[in-house]
Amino acid sequence: MRTLIRRRKIVGRFRVFKLIMLLLVLFINNLFSQSYLAKNYTEADGLGSSQVYDIAQDSLGQIWFATEAGITVYDGLMWKTYNQVDGLFANAQLKITVDEKGRIWVINNINDSLAINYLDDKKWKKIPSIQLPGKNYKFTALKIVKINEENCIIVGTRNCGLFVYKNNVWINITEEKGLFSNQVFGVVVIEDEIFIATDKGLSVLREEKIDNSLNKKLQLPSSYIYGIASDCQINGKRKQPKIWLVGLDWYGYLLNNNFYLVKENIKTWHFEFNKKEQSVFSIDNSGGLFIGNKHEMYYISSENTIEPFKKITEIPAEAATSFLIDREKNVWIATLRGVTKIVSRTFRNYYQEDPLLSDEVTAIESLKSGGIVFGHNNGISIQKGNKVIKHNFSNNKNVFSANTRVLDLAVDKNGDIWAAVSKLGLLRIRNLTEKKWFQVGEKNINVVTSVLLSNDGFLMVLSQEGLFKYENSQFESVVPPKKYISYFRKLFKGKDDSIIIATLRKGVLKYSNGTWKQFNHANTAANNVYAFFRDSRGRSFVGTRDGLYIIKNDSLIKFVSDNFKINNSVYLIFEDHKNRLWFGTNFGIYRWDGQTSRHYTISDGLSGNEINRSAGYVAPDGKVWVGTDKGVSCYQEEFDFIRNVPPLVHLEGLKVNNVNYDLSQPIDLKHSENDLIFQFRGISFVDEKSIEFETKLTGYDEEWVLLPNSFYQQARYTSLLPGKYRFHVRVKNAAGIRSKDACSSDIIIKKPFWEKWWFYLIWLLALALVVLIFFRLIMQRRYSYKLEKQVLERTNQLKDSEQQYRTTIDSMGDAIHVIDEDFKIVLFNHKFYSWNKELGLDTDVIGKSIFEVFSFVKENVRKEYEEVFYSGKVKKTVESINLGNKNIVTDTTKIPVFEGDKVVRVVTIIRDITQQKKAEQELAKTQALLLAALEQSPAGIIVADAPDAKIRLANSVALFIRGKSKKALTDIPFQLHPEHWQMYQRNGKLYKPDDLPLTNAVLHGKASKNVTSIIRNEEGEERYVLSNAAPVRDENGNIIAGVLVFSDISEIRLAGEKIERSLQEKEVLLKEVHHRVKNNLQVIISLLHLQSNYVKDEKSREMFIDSQDRVRSMALVHEKLYQSTDLANVDFGEYIKSLANSLFRVHHINPNKVRLILNVEKIPVIMKTAIPCGLIINELISNSLKYAFPESWHGEQKIEVSLFLSGEDDVELIVRDSGVGLPKNVDFRNAESLGLTLVTSLAENQLEGSIDKENENGTAFKIKFRKTTSYKN
Incomplete structure (x- = not known):
């Protein structure tokens, strides 16, 4: 239990300590002034004037400045300023922008008018100016945009509203035209909408009309909007850009026409006191905002903390007129005292005036109670709360700094600060101010190199005499074996309770439980050890003069992982909260996460390149602090991005004998014009002075050549030989990123006349002539002899050749x-x-x-x-x-x-x-006849060639149905793009390419018959066609074409639909007729029933009941037809079941006494057949119920009705009972009974069938008739 309580106390204290340290780090950022890697530019550097109002960057990468003295352009090497002499309206330029064509646009005021110049083809041109209505105005915005595919100039002003230049006409949009206010503080253009920030709200200009409805919806904290900007103007990656708005004491953004307030009630800035000043701001690549006006300037981080910019870095002025994030993510800030360029914010740097004791920080350690201790060459700086306590060891400026250098720091459990101060010995600082020096060892001068608080809480001190343990105010010596004696450099914690010692010559020594162990290497430089660190994965890294090593198998081994290795001296190793390793070297610091590495130097904003071996510290908030020979740097990961944007390079021209040539065109030079000077420009503002050029002249250089002097940005080639050349150049910036190479056109240096072929030819001819003359007399006879012989041979050859030629042409x-x-x-x-x-x-x-x-x-x-x-x-x-x-x-x-x-x-x-x-004429005639026949066909006919189904011809009917011209139809790639053909299946789906009838015929040889399809013509009208397609084959059976014949059946289909609708209407009407007939028959049944109640005579009353049954049988037919979906036929099987059951109910027959057996099939019969059959069944079942089973009958009582097909259309109806049967002498055909007479008449006359009777085991009547037979009227 006590252990648990103790652990909780320890955890609680650790949390408090962590919170204190976090607040401390935040406080340091506010207490110390800081500095980023930045550069200031003024008139001394080349600006036309230090009063800079606006900044822009063109497509070549050049930076343009609108200044009080004109327009200045800077390409990293040269500065150039344009003014009125160059064609500008005035010297003072207030706004500048670059359009999509790379043209520079500027705005100025002259004689109270709006005047605009633009630079096109190296000449300043003018836009017609417009007189401004007032005098107290300022220009607040200049945009060159495309709205509805038309170029427009947008100018925002203070007091004069908005100006739009379109179609060579200026339009002034003011309060009178709906603008909230003539005080315009900024403009943002998103697609075809112009958002206008004013002191009374946000207006939107659409199609030259002002819309203020959005402002009401947004419900801004206040209507006064000082500034407006959009992040799409920064990187252009967001599909739906944010529009940022800044008010008196608030800021937020607009997204999808919804306003999101980020912060309000801001007390940091003082825009309230500068209501008339426009706020300019820009969005950086880390999600932060630069914001300011002519009186103040701030930076808002992505966590929405607001800092005055003067606390972040040194700039010429505390206010800003414009911001620019260039293509390489450098931040440019225009002020009225010059321009500041911030190259990197990866590290915040602190120096002597910040207020450290000195620039170089040799060691860093944190205090238990909150605070940071910085070691220097001649003292210590302690930051505690809002104070900085400095301890200067010596005021003698001539003292050798190595003797008073703080080599290491440690803080014990009591909060005392211990410092290893080289030859001065060991220093203890208690309560931040009380200093006490200790002599370690027996020598008067014993250099103390390191201090360490061990895992068990003891202070370990390292000197040149060995290792000491400070216990009970005494130093207990732990002397290593003699063979390990060396210059002992620094102490480190090892595994468990072991102590690691870095030495000058003996590698790494390990002391644990009274035993010593050495880890070394055959390389002397590898045994010169500066640093040791055991990481979270248990690896033991060693920093040496020869680079980075690792202890493996009790030896020092050079560390290489994939492409990561360090060959520079490694002074410092530590691990951050993300388990990334940091390696401080004599040339910057490396960060490695096991996969990728980053190398940081002063070009990345680091305060110095040399990292001191005890000056690494990871704060509780994860910030990494590094001490260097020039200051202390704090790593800011949120601003650490990989510079992967290559620099820009372009060719300026070629100079030959003081004549300039355009390298974009082929160049021909004389042989004497062989001294070439290539002029080019490489632009990178990471560090203008640290760019490197590589050139290659094809035809001369085999490899790229590093230009030794990059300042002049030109390459000279002298005494080039005649030939064909092409010049290439590329540039590498300070971040190590190479540009694409710029390449010239062909450059040809012509040969001198004595090297040309005709000169050689003349020389050879002259030589030949001399030789010929010299040997003429000697060779003449021999030559004549040979010539005669050759003539003879040639004559014979010609004879043979002529004969062959004659034979050939005769054949x-x-x-x-x-x-x-x-x-x-x-x-x-x-x-x-x-x-x-x-x-x-x-x-x-x-x-x-x-x-x-x-x-x-x-x-x-x-x-x-x-x-x-x-x-x-x-x-x-x-x-x-x-x-x-x-x-x-x-x-x-x-x-x-x-x-x-x-x-x-x-x-x-x-x-x-x-x-x-003649054959061609006959063929043409046949084709004409065929085409005429096709044209006379009432159906559409299309013929397509194999194998690509390209339409060869189509008759006019096909063109009419399709709704296309002949050329448009024959241009259709039929089988590949059915959407061009617009042929759909009956279910409305577009045909797949291979399913089209014609394609099936041409590509697959499949015929299609009577395929109904839908064709949509050019006007969108849909026509139903009936298509037939077949392939055409040659004598070898190969498909050579396909034929499609289709007819327009739209009218037929329409007529069919009309008939179907008419039938539906008649069906409803016929159902109503059946319903009414059934109701009327039901009324008759009811009347007969009522009337029977008044009949006293039983026989007469029985007649009424029989009549009701007959009428009910007919009514049941109409009821079934009314309920059926088939009005022409009655399901006679179902009808018999209903009729028989009805008769049993009417005659009050107990179904348990008289059994009804129905063997009926589902046979549809027409109404003319159903009614007579119903009457017959009614009479026969009624007779059986009345007479077949008298009271004296004791046999089985059942009535069986059977209905089935005895042939294709023959129906057989049998009604059988098991009763007493009819007397044998009774002739049912001539019976006096109305019922039997009615049955016989209906069967033979109306059904045109036959009726037979059987008297075995009761009575059975068998009736046969044809299902489709109709009775006579």
Whole structure:
């Protein structure tokens, strides 16, 4: 029980301590002024004026500033300012923005008018100005947007309302046109809606009309809206952007036309005192807000805490005129004293003036009662509550800092602070102010390097003499073995109660329960140990001069996990609340979560690159504090984002001999123009001075070349050889992110004339000429001999070649002849000869003109030959020739024959295509007849080719039904896109591609018959069609096409629907008739019943009862028809059951005495048959009930009615009783009884059937009739 109470007390104290530490950390942020990684820009840096009113970034990445002295643009290297000399209306520019085309727009006031300039194609152009109605005005907004696909300029003003420039006309929207107020404090454009913040509420401009209804719905805390902004203007990722609103003492956002108040009754800012000033603000990438005006500036975190910006970082002024989050997530703040750029907020940094004792923080430790202790080179800073207590060890500025350096800190269970202060020894600070120095060891000067509070609560001290344990105000020495003696650097807690010592040369020493153990490595640098840490997973990491190691198998092993390793000196190792490991090095600090790692340096906002080995601390709120050689840094994870936005790079141009060239166009240079200077710009504002360029000139460089001097942003290549080149450049920013490479067009350096081919050719010819002259006399005879021999051989070859050529052309089936330049025939083949002979033309044609042989040719033939001789191109013609009573069609080809570049012969090939033309004409005629037949068809016909079902033709009926032009119909990809065809099944579903009748026929060879479909034409009208489709196959059975024949049955279907509706109406009417007839018959039954009550004679009364039964049998038919869905037929089986049961009830027959047996099938019969049958059954059952079972009868009493089909349409009805039967001498056909007479008459005359009687075991009547037989009228 005591243990439990003790544990609860410990847990309670720990919670109190944790709360105190959390409040302490929050208090530190307010007590100490802080600093982010930021840079200030003023006129000294290149701004046109330090009075900056607005900021924007263009598509090239350049930053533009609207200043009092003009427009300044900064690309990270160069500054340039534009003013009135460059075409601006005035020098002072108040607002600036960039449109989607990358043009820069600025606004200024001149002579009380609204004047706008825009930069297009490197020239400032002007928009017609408009005179402002008043003088006390200010411009509060400038937007260039597209509304309803039209470019618009939106200008907000104070006191003059809103101005809209559209279609070259200015429109002034004021209170008179519905605006809440002429005091406009900001504008946000979302799609086609313009939200206008005023001092009286929020107005919305839609289609040039003001709508104030939203303001009433929102119920804002106050109508005064100082500022408005939208997060879609920051990152553009949110589908439904938030519109943020700022009031006097509140702020919130608008989403989906609903207002969400974030905070109100704010006392931090003083907008109430600056009612006339517009609030400008921007949304950062962490969900926070930058907000301010010309008098004040604040930052609202994502947790909605509000801080004056002057406490966050140093800026030239305490107020802001504009904010910008650039593409690399840098924060730009415009003030009236310059511009501040915040590169990183990952770390908040604290320095000597913050107010630490000195910049360098060598050690950090927390107090039990709340507070933080910072160690320095010559003292200690203690932050406690709202005080900072400083302990300076020496006022001598010349003292060597290593001798007075605080190497380690510890706080014992009493709250005393212990400091290992190098050569000064061990220091204890009690009650924050009482200092006492201790001499550790026997030497007068014993360097104390580390202090540690062990797990059992004892203070362990490390000096150069060894390890000491402080107990009972005494130092008990624990000397390691001699072989382990070294410079002892720092103490760490090991597993269980063990102590770990980092040494200078002996690696890692472990002391536990009086025993020592060493962990080392063969590498001397690895034995120089700075840090040790045992993480939550039980791994023992060691920081050494050679990088990061781990203890495994009692040895130091270089630690490598996937791609993570550290080769720099590791001074500090610790673990945060998320079990991530931090490794402080001589070049920044690493964070590793087991999967990915981050490396932080001063370029990420860290106060210094060198991390001190005792200066790591994780606060209760999870904040990580790191001491460096330049200050102390607090890690802020909410602002830690990976910079994955690459820098921008573009080519400026090429300079050759002081001549500028455009690198976007191909460039041709002379051989002497081979000194090239490529100019380019790389833009990254993470750190403008830390960008690196890599260049590659293809045709010269094989690999990328790192530019040694990035400041000039140009690359020079000298004495380039003639050839083809292309320049590439890429840039890497301070975060290590590379840009895409920019590439030039082709650059060609031409060769000098002495390197060109024609010069080499002339030189070779000259040399050949000299050689030729030199050997001419010697070689002339030999050459003549060879020449004669070659001529002889060539002559023989030509003879053989001519014979082969003659044989070849004679074997051809076309008439061929060759003419020379005088149009004379020099050669012809055998076909030409026989063709001339057959046509009765001259056959001796060699040497004769072609026009002499073919005197019938027209003048155009001569022109064709002349054209071939002149142009050297082949000429093809089709001609019709009339020779007497013959008409010949020829296909003629004229082919030029060259000698050198000159045409000396023309080969003419004549092909007789008369029969071919006749066949084509017949085919065209047949096709015309087929098309005419298709056009006369009353049905729509479509023919589609295989295999893609492309529609070949369709008749006019198909076009009319489909509602398309012929071209539109034949362009339909039928089987792939049925939605274009708009053919639906009867259930309204669109056909799948493979289910279309025509597609089935073409692709699958399946025929479709009488398929009813719905076609929707271009006007949306639906037509019902009856379709038949079939494939068309060739002689091999392959599908070559498909035919679809469909008829419009919409009218037939409509007529059918009308008939069906008419039948339904008649069915209702007929049901009503049956109902009324049944009611009337029921009335007759009731009248007969009433009348029978007044009849005294039993026989007469019996006649009335019989009449009631007969009428009831007829009424039952009408009742069944009325209740049936089939008005034409009666379910006769069901009818017999109802009639028989009714008769039993009327005659008061006990069903237990007389048994009724029904063997009836469900047979539908028409009414004309049902009524006579009903009367027959009524008479026969009534007679059986009356006479078949007299009182003297003791046998079985049963009546059996059977009804069944004895053939396809023959019905047999049997009524049988088991009574006494009829006398044998009674002829039922001629009986005097009305009942039997009625039965016989109805069976034979009205049913046209037959009736028979049996007298065995009672009486049975058998009646046969046809089911469909109707009785005579």
